[in-house]
Amino acid sequence: MTKKQKKTRNRILVVLSLFIILLIADKTGLFENIPELVVFFIYLIPYIIIGYDVIRKAAINISHGQVFDENFLMMIATFGAFGIREYSEALAVMLFYQVGELFQSVAVGKSRQSISDMMSIAPEVAVVIRDDGSTEEVDPEEVSVGDMLLIKAGEKIPVDSVVCEGESFVDTAALTGESVPRKVTVGDDIISGCVNGEGVLKIKATKAYEDSTVAKILELVENASNKKSRMENFITRFARYYTPVVTIGAVLLAFLPPLLGQIAISDSIRRACVFLIVSCPCALVISVPLGFFGGIGAASKIGVLIKGSNYLEAASYVDKVVFDKTGTLTLGEFKVASVNPFNGITEDELLKIAAIGESVSNHPIAKSIITAYKEKNGDALIDASNANAKEIAGHGISAIYEGKELLLGNAGLLEEKNISFMAPNEYGTVIYVSLDGKFIGSIVISDVIKPEAKDAISAMKKVGVKKAVMLTGDRKYTADYVAAQVGIDEIYSELLPADKVDRVEKMLSEADNRSNLAFVGDGINDAPVLMRADVGIAMGSLGSDAAIEAADIVIMDDDIRKISSVIKIARKTITIVKENIVFALGVKILILILGAIGIASMWLAVFGDVGVAVLAILNSMRAMKIDK
Amino acid sequence: MKKTYKCEVDCANCAAKMEEAIKKIDGVLNARVNFMTQKLMLEAADDVYEKVLDEAIKACKKVEPDCEIETA
Numbered sequence: 001m002t003k004k005q006k007k008t009r010n011r012i013l014v015v016l017s018l019f020i021i022l023l024i025a026d027k028t029g030l031f032e033n034i035p036e037l038v039v040f041f042i043y044l045i046p047y048i049i050i051g052y053d054v055i056r057k058a059a060i061n062i063s064h065g066q067v068f069d070e071n072f073l074m075m076i077a078t079f080g081a082f083g084i085r086e087y088s089e090a091l092a093v094m095l096f097y098q099v100g101e102l103f104q105s106v107a108v109g110k111s112r113q114s115i116s117d118m119m120s121i122a123p124e125v126a127v128v129i130r131d132d133g134s135t136e137e138v139d140p141e142e143v144s145v146g147d148m149l150l151i152k153a154g155e156k157i158p159v160d161s162v163v164c165e166g167e168s169f170v171d172t173a174a175l176t177g178e179s180v181p182r183k184v185t186v187g188d189d190i191i192s193g194c195v196n197g198e199g200v201l202k203i204k205a206t207k208a209y210e211d212s213t214v215a216k217i218l219e220l221v222e223n224a225s226n227k228k229s230r231m232e233n234f235i236t237r238f239a240r241y242y243t244p245v246v247t248i249g250a251v252l253l254a255f256l257p258p259l260l261g262q263i264a265i266s267d268s269i270r271r272a273c274v275f276l277i278v279s280c281p282c283a284l285v286i287s288v289p290l291g292f293f294g295g296i297g298a299a300s301k302i303g304v305l306i307k308g309s310n311y312l313e314a315a316s317y318v319d320k321v322v323f324d325k326t327g328t329l330t331l332g333e334f335k336v337a338s339v340n341p342f343n344g345i346t347e348d349e350l351l352k353i354a355a356i357g358e359s360v361s362n363h364p365i366a367k368s369i370i371t372a373y374k375e376k377n378g379d380a381l382i383d384a385s386n387a388n389a390k391e392i393a394g395h396g397i398s399a400i401y402e403g404k405e406l407l408l409g410n411a412g413l414l415e416e417k418n419i420s421f422m423a424p425n426e427y428g429t430v431i432y433v434s435l436d437g438k439f440i441g442s443i444v445i446s447d448v449i450k451p452e453a454k455d456a457i458s459a460m461k462k463v464g465v466k467k468a469v470m471l472t473g474d475r476k477y478t479a480d481y482v483a484a485q486v487g488i489d490e491i492y493s494e495l496l497p498a499d500k501v502d503r504v505e506k507m508l509s510e511a512d513n514r515s516n517l518a519f520v521g522d523g524i525n526d527a528p529v530l531m532r533a534d535v536g537i538a539m540g541s542l543g544s545d546a547a548i549e550a551a552d553i554v555i556m557d558d559d560i561r562k563i564s565s566v567i568k569i570a571r572k573t574i575t576i577v578k579e580n581i582v583f584a585l586g587v588k589i590l591i592l593i594l595g596a597i598g599i600a601s602m603w604l605a606v607f608g609d610v611g612v613a614v615l616a617i618l619n620s621m622r623a624m625k626i627d628k
Numbered sequence: 629m630k631k632t633y634k635c636e637v638d639c640a641n642c643a644a645k646m647e648e649a650i651k652k653i654d655g656v657l658n659a660r661v662n663f664m665t666q667k668l669m670l671e672a673a674d675d676v677y678e679k680v681l682d683e684a685i686k687a688c689k690k691v692e693p694d695c696e697i698e699t700a
Contacts, residue, residue: 056693057692057693057694060693061690061691061693064690066645066690066691069691070639070641105638112664112665112666226660226662226669236644239641239644280641281641282639282640282641285639285640285641285644286639286640286641286663289640289663289664290640290664293664
């Protein structure tokens, strides 16, 4: 509790005990022989203790012309109660109002705290190593690019850097939700906000604080609650009309029935006071953003950044997820999937021969073969000086190996030379190798399917996604293969980048209002589609600015299983927010009706107002929890 | 110029009212009063920024007299 809250609590305790004493005194008939005026003053003392700040604020606000302010409404309601000689009611209303306000402020403070704890990724200090070897503690914002920093065990990385000395495991959980620490060693990039494990590191800053990942993420999350959802806008608009309408209702209720001679003025004023108490809109206004805030917090806990409440709302209606294959379902890295030697040659030899031939090419496929060779042979140099390798456009490569003619390429190349060969039964791009006019084997290169892709899609189906669609520029055979492996329902292959936008536009126009389309891309060359989709989900690849910029939702560690988690969080948040709206409005309307016909007491009204607010807050806090 | 300040607001409805009041001030390009993060974001042209900020604080105090805004 803050100082302010503690003070209010003490005031409440004092007045509560006074209130109980007065109540007993009243019931035992102690006040019967005391003049009315004295009783009034006896009640006035605790009333002022508990309500002076409300009255003060109300008075200031009236002088500013703020009439429909809750302090003012509370003041009028309690004054009204005094006016009709319901002293204990007046005191009770003010007392419970304060109790409720205190609860509300503690609950909000708590949820605010737990969210900011969750995102406690901001580094407090940076230790700079000066040229003379001395160290100095500075604010992370003062670190400039190129500074050497010392990171001791357990400390946060202040700015994005590269490791210069030392080896350690870093905990990236705060950024990615990934609980397994990542090993870093000299030359590795290291991202701000990670927590260093056991080892001591010397790192060189590659970015200033404000450009570092941690600052960007914090800014993003803080701004997230500024982008308001439809529901928030609705409730703020609603609150603007609700209070004046109910207040006018209260005035009418106070004076119209007595004028018509139906009920006594004291009774009608009592009913009007009930109206005034219920007219405060705070319970409604508070419960909606708090729910969204919790939802966004829960998502950030698992390493997913949601850029606004509106996107969380949109994500809850997603029933179609469109993937751009490369980088989402697959790793986007070409790798040698298999080396298939033929006719007595060994696997290593085949790879070596291919690497020599491919060494002239810059094609990703050639690179992957060379990488595979180097991996196997400890970075051995490839001596291609005598190979005289040449590219045969669109077909492959011809070269000389140990005086014999070497051919590397697609099926067409070997067919042309009338060399018979065996096609491997595998998905991917095949490179056929022939030496001296004889087929000696093939190498298959493929983009690796993410091991979690299949689980991710079935998890999405479980949370209610009806269709998983894949877009790709790849050939149909490869696309179909990937789709079958991971469980995609609809495939569009051999697309140009512009076709992808058209395809998504078409799907968007076919969809109705209640269902949203999410597009999942790696965030690098699909920015237009990410922006066009109802919900653009990008792979963050830890620090890719392009992705963070273009998307609505960023998955920090590229784990697409988190898409289903986000949809789940979004749906839960929306349910909670809806519950809050219905519950708060329902209770208020009920009390208004009961109040109008004279059944609801002012006590009930106070409960209706602040009690509902507290319950709504407690309900909202559920949004922060993650269901496994 | 766009800047963010710490801003103590006690009730969600007040925050909404402050935001509305600030947006009505001449020279304000954009403003947000965020109840959840307790922050005020104000965007205005550089040359009138100080003046606008002053007025914005006044507008907030009008809605909630106890409201404190850290401009330092």
